[in-house]
Amino acid sequence: MHPLIELRGVGRHYRLGAIEVPALVDINLSIQAGEFVAVIGQSGSGKSTLMNVLGCLDSPTVGQFLIDGQDASQLGPDELAGLRRERFGFIFQRYHLLPHMDARANAELPAVYAGASSSARRERAEALLTRLGLGERMHHKPNELSGGQQQRVSIARSLMNGGQIILADEPTGALDSQSGKEMLVLLRELNERGHTIILVTHDAHVASHAHRIIELRDGKVLRDSGTPAEHRPVDPQAKESMVWSRGSRWGRLQMQWREALQSAVQSLRGNRLRTALSMLGISIGIAAVVSILALTGAARGSIEKDVGSLMSGRIPVSRGNSQLPPGTQAQPFRPSEIEAVRALPGVKAVTVEREIQLTARHASRDAMVSVLGAEAQTLVGRKLKLVEGRYFNAMDFAATTQVAVIDEKARKALFKPGESPLGRTLLVAPQGTPAEGGAALAGTSGAAVPVGVALPLTIVGVVAPGTGGALSFGPWLGQVLTPHTTFSRKLDVRVDADQFNVLLDFTVPPAEVRKQLIYRLKALHGVEDFEAWNADEEFRKFQQITGAMALLFAGVGAISLLVGGVGVMNIMLVSVSERTREIGIRMAIGARQGDVRLQFLVEAVLLCCLGGALGVFLSWLCAQGINVAQEELRVEVSWAALGVAFAVSSVVGLVFGTVPARRAAALSPVEALTRE
Template sequence: MRTPLIQLKGITKAYGSGELMTTVLKGVDVTINRGEFVAIMGSSGSGKSTLMNILGCLDKPTSGEYRLLGRDVASLSRDQLAELRRDTFGFVFQSYHLLAGVSARDNVAVPAVYSGLSRAERQLKAEQLLTTLGLAERLENKPNQLSGGQQQRVSIARALMNGGEIILADEPTGALDSQSGKDVMVLLTNLARSGHTVILITHDPKVAALADRRIEISDGLIVADPGPSAQAAVPELPAKPHGHSSLAAELFEAVRTALGALSSNLFRAALTLLGIVIGVASVITMLAIGNGSQQEIVQSISAMGSNLLSVHPGAPNQFGRRTTSTLVAADMEAIKELPNVDAVVPEIGGTATLRYGNLDHSPEINGTSADFPRARLWPLTEGTFFSEADEQSYATVAVIGKSVAEVLFPNQDPLGKYVMVNTNLFQVIGVMSAKGASPWGQDQDDVVFVPYTTGGLRLFGQQFLRSITVSVSDVAHINDTEADINRLLVARHGGEDFQIRNMSSIIDTVSATTQTFTWLLGSIAAISLLVGGIGVMNIMLVSVSERTREIGIRMATGAHTRHILQQFLIEALVVSALGGAIGVALGLAATAILGAVGIPVYFSLAPVLLAFGCAFATGLVFGWLPARKAAQLDPVVALSSE
């Protein structure tokens, strides 16, 4: 004796617990051999549909033993049961259970997706099955474009896609007119004659009469069963189609399915994208503005010289009692002798009134030395700077800034001209290059440079210096030079009545501060990206709820847990990636517009990659929960969802 195809012993099924527990099957024993055409009859509520769900591995019994070809079904994992449904069973449901937004051909091809067939192979076989069932002209029609009988034939074709060794038909004629019902029964009878094992669930005696064996069930018990027929020779079924299922192929199919699902509801997809788009665009724009402001401030300060030490009179931390009578020219000369000192520039100054012809102007007057342009990296555009000889001879020569030249000498060459500074005549020998506004908004070009000796004697009436600026040769040792200057001046002055500012340290501090501000802007923008991610999760949870029946159909046709997980997770990732790409484009466009209107912006690849990466990660994180919920659904519960 060959092993029976199906063997049930003492199968029970109960729902609920305690006083609310309802027992639907109460110890069912059934044996079915290969090739039989069996009808299981019973009235509504008799337990026949529950029995079919257990036979088709859509549901598990509460107790009892179910063996399929001698294999204990209870020992199989969730994915092994999915493989059984894929390779062994074909389902024909009363309500058809077709995917709504998919063509007849693609509906039939669904089981082959999970058996690893290529798209071309499964499309070809689906066409052959539909043509055999008289639907050659309806390949591209969606379910709502087909009659009930045509939809049921599509359902039968789907059941045969992976071989359909066992066809489980649950009230296959219940929703059809009489003629369509007869046609469907002819198809099922022919399948039984060709070697398929057909198990028909029905309440109609006329339909049951077409089967070779009729089993009656009432109140969860088998009340009539002639027993299995003798195991006669059964026609050999065609080989089951199997392909090579690679991860890449699975992911490609999941992406294709995700795009199809999104395109079927474009408005909702657009709303889902919106949060991600706004978040990514905001992050890119905010970081560009922050980095642009940082660059502008640091460049402005750096333009003053990152290798400079600035010595000012007055003891440290005594801002309210500063004095200008502690630094002298001798201090400057002493500092020149220290190692790592490239140039030493004294400064003494104030404001004065300049007159040329009938034009007056009151710029800042800066008395300095011949090394000023080299120390401050500030070149001239016209003429020359004064020399050490000019300093020693107290020469009345002046070098003017661009703003002064534009005010006093409009449309004229200022070189060689004489200007009255208070009551002294000074000859203009040079014009500085344009410097622009300082980080504090001061016009740096509204200045006149004169030898510090001349300024101290003729303009300000003092020999004390306002400051001494030291340019170092090696910035790496600027802190050592600062310490040397401090020791030198303490020894000369008998105490610390001065302050030293390290421009390199100031630049580092400003850079760190502006970097913090930039990240603050980016963090604020990232909140919108987080909100967008929560929106993705909400929409995906709604999508899972709306598509529960689709999930049940895919599980019934052989989808593993990972297939469902991949499908919904990739949908979330596709939404996030697409939203990220659009957000990047909008963010770059907004950055370009802001730059065009004069707002300082700085574009770099890092914020773009950061924003897009965060969008992708958002889809992964917030898509996981809905995807996991979908993958953990019970097939029979999912199929019964409205």
């Protein structure tokens, strides 16, 4: 039968710069199951290094290290973690308990990495702590326990998964004499129950309690009393060797994630100020991105609504073409040509754009206005809505009535606030023409107004932009609409037009209507001396521009999110440095590299998600503030934005938490445990 532990020519060398320092030299040892061995030596003799090799915390530089015939010196990090988890229990001089966990949780920890169910490990931890005299203290944290009680918790932890081999590193070094005696008694009892005890000490009195003493000096075995002749392997009186029911893979994954999440929450709660500052950085980034997207989305929607309402469903046609040969003069559009266009399939109506700039006066106020010759479809073509009074009727068009409809700009320029313009007389005349005397021509009909004489118009209605958006598109000047018959006879006697709008009924595709319109007018004019542009196509180009602008603004906001992510990575790297000893403890009791990596990744993702939630709330608060401050632009944070924010938060945590997590998982258990 092979020994439980066997070392064959084991050496462990450390490199300090260009110098190689031997810590162990040609160690040959065999330890049988159930032995009580003390490794003694002065500081620097190599006893701690030997213990690290025996406990699979470190690997030898040369030689073989066998456990039950298995060569542990050739195993990888996760396989060594499995050996530590299933066979070893550690009792450290400084206890190495996790401060944020109570006694029971500290004792349970090895079983978590062994895949034990929560109820099974809780029951065993309570039984072990009760047996060790801590039944009333199992819910106390380490700082609430004495040194002896903390050492008993570490013993319970070492026995959690069975603890076939217990390595005790100076277990009495930090205890008073009475607690030290009790500790040695406990170790003897554990040995009598069948545990193999390897005690590392510099105290000869403590070493005398062991059955076998191995003395080291300068990394070599100076003396070995050997396995006592009367030694016989002892059958465990209690079933200390635990074989946990591992359950399903899904159950093990649940426990792994639950432990990682609990650890992350405890770590974040333990560093509240740092957590709050890190969350603030992420929340500012998320709030910036969500707010910018919501604000630009609202602005873009409003602008596109205005532009789309103004441009969609019509084809503007104007006199002139930049492609005409030099010297060629563009012809105006005659009434017969406009009627030919009106007869095309897919044309709902044609509105002639006849407009001049005049001076308008009411009482003591005057202003430059744009006077339009309006038709029945002008309000539809110009996307205007009647807000007060009436529009022109058939009688107005037939009798060339001197009536007018004004817009809000003209109203504000010519009337006092709150004053109704309905029924009032407005005088319009070329700029610089005296308004006096216009009243004498009020009854004139059927002839153009003589040059230098003002035309009186009775206001019958008020219109406003009908787009309903935050922005309105139209002329800079106020508008005065008068029947086109009145306009033609009293203001502009020309019958030809320089531009008109074709309103579509969408029974024929707009592109086809435009194609037929160009063909018809080109045939009538003999040359394409006009321009007819597709408003819908131009509107799609406009949408592309606004979409690009929205992405640009979102990119600017994403810079702050990137800065927040870098801050999280920095904080997590600091956390790894501060919690190196905790990482070493977890690895010593059986945590795999994947367990450590998952723990820090979950912490980073949780931190970013909390920051993302705060950022979403801040962006929602900002949107509400904007909506309260004004009514034209409605800003909303959609559920889609919430989902994207949380997804982005998770990705930021995952990306920027990877480097710290990998660094934590790559730590050597020995190096991690030696840091304070």
